[in-house]
Amino acid sequence: MIVDFLKSNSTWIKDVFSIIFTGSATIVAILTYIRAKEKFLQPIRTEVIKKQTEILTEILEVFSKHEFSLDRALDYVNVAQINALNILFEYGFIN
Incomplete structure (x- = not known):
């Protein structure tokens, strides 16, 4: 019964998991970019503190x-x- 359900619906199940994976990878990439941008400006803050x-x-x-x-x-x-x-x-x- 479960095997028959998986066989008949395998394409849309695969598509749903692909969308979930792509969405979560995109969110991780955006958050990583924001974090890297903050760290990139850190030397500027250090120079301001020195001044x-x-x-x-x-x-x-x-x-x-x-x-x-x-x-x-x-x-x-x-x-x-x-x-x-x-x-x-x-x-x-x-x-």
Whole structure:
């Protein structure tokens, strides 16, 4: 009974499995391409990070030469107060 069913329907069963295989291979190829494209741009990100590190080093050298502390320059209390007021305003607790 099963053998007769397979013999009479073998062509469309083969076609269905071919479509499934081709579709899954296409999806894997697309995902691999997207992943490879991300990895291809990785050296550019590395160069950007190197440049940002150089700029940050220069900024910190300028601050240290003039005996200027970045921690003392930032007013953390007022920054926190302003952030708290913004949140209270966004949620409608104050007008």
